[in-house]
Amino acid sequence: MSDVVLNDVLFAKLAGWEAVKRARGLLAGARVLESDWQAPLLKGLVQEGSATYRAGLNIKSASDADNLCTCRDSRQRGMICAHSVAVGLHWVAAKATAALPPQKPTAKMEPAKPTPKAAGKVLRRAREGETGEPLELFLILPPNLVEALAKSRVMLYWEGKWPGGRAPLNSLPRDTPFQVSAQDAALLEALEILNEGDTPAMLMLNAQQFTELLSKLVGYPNVTLGKTQAVDITGEAWQPGIRATLETSGEITVRLAGGAPTGVIGGTSPWIFRERTLQPLGLPGGLAELLTGPLQIKRGRVPQFLNVDWPKLAASTNVQANFTLDDFAMDSAEPRFKLHLAGGLAMLQAKLECLYGEKRVAPGVTAPDEALWLPDPDSPTRYRTRDFAAEQAALGRLMRHGFTGPDAHGLYHLKNQNQVLNFFAREYPRLEKEWDVTLEERLDRSTKQNLERIEPRFQVIPSGEQWFDLNVAYDTRDGERFAAADIQRLLLSGQSHTRLRNGKFALLDTGAVEELQEVLLDCAPQQNPNGFRLKNTQAGFLDATLRKQTGWKVQAPTAWTQRAGQQRGDVELETPSLGELEAVLRPYQKKGVAWLNFLRVNGFGGILADEMGLGKSLRC
């Protein structure tokens, strides 16, 4: 794109005005040491702080350019940086002041003050079409490499071999264009970045820098330890032997079989130097710590280790262990819930705890230090998981009744009297049955003084062969009675409480009563003044509904209760006399016959479903 004209507008378009502004600052501070524009390449040297950057742009069009700068912004964020823009501005300014003919390749401005890094410390590469002297790079590692690696600092020596001989890289002639292989070109680039712009002869690197460079040197032929011993750089990982021991305490110790190896080059992906070879260290992620010593895996972390790290470890390295995954038992534990309520009828605070054995956790919450797994103290290989679904469900029961939270102290709050009364009417009796529920003393007193539960009482009176009557009465423990119409009004109001004449609140589990009414509706009863008349075939269904509720009292003759029990399936069905089939039928087939008989006696319908092809093949 030789028609691209370098100017402020172009740079603003490529890099933004902010970069142009910063670039002007660099230019004004005489930070640009050198600039050169030969389309499409803009090149130069810029100094900022203690660093000198080889900056520049490969300008493809007025809106598209690659940044060549060696600074962090450019390399890591791919941005067109102020350095490269400054080089461009420098070129434009130099051209303007000198009014030079356009073919002059290089424009120079004298720096305002002397700088420690003068221009011209970079090896000149032959441009495209230009002939250059062939040059080959050589890397010389220090003979004491292992000791150097132990200190995490290593000095690399770089030499270049060209028709003029072999010499330290920075002593090669500066004005000679050199022709290098693609690999050497990339390598030179990398070295100059590490050396803040200059072509180095010696380079002191830390472990991280060294491993990054090594990954670019895989298969590189010209590497020696000292002047003569050849060194291989391979990308193939070395896998150390690993020993994993399950201790009697249940903890697992992982260590390198041969102890800590020497020649390790640390960093995010460690390498190792052994047997004249530099190669990556094949340790799965997270186990790099092994290089500094054994790894102790505490019991709370063992299941996670076995699930996540162990399979990788076992697959990628040669591992010896005194256990296998099959030795471990992991099953889910059954939580118990403990609810403590405090406050009053206008406002309630709840503390809900979940207990697994002796361990208490806040339901639905895992603190960072709180293990998901619960080690069995009696067995080093046994673990149980928390049942998060059950924990969530427990919390859900509070939330559904209007509790909010948890607050900073882990407490849940119910903030108005209406909700508190509804909670005590509907959910509290069930929670009391299923959980360990305690009330703070003041709240306990207050509920005893102010709350009265309306508990339905049911009376079953058989009425002939086919029918029975169900009478329902609603009254409080103190004997205050509610008419069916009162109850209906309460249901319609959506509330579960009402004021009594004595000033107390009467609580009714309206949810349960609604459920009962639906069940009755399904039974299609006849209505009578005290209740309902139902078919005997409905006894089991109804009985099950009534028994489910806390505190509901059912008065019924024994025969009715027994029949209901049979219908529910709690009571063993009677097998009819089978005659000669008695010896032929298998137990499960007899059970089937008993069931069919039961359906017939009760006038029910039944569906025989296909299951494994057993039993149906008997035809009576």
Ligand SMILES: [Zn+2]
């Ligand atoms: Zn830059």
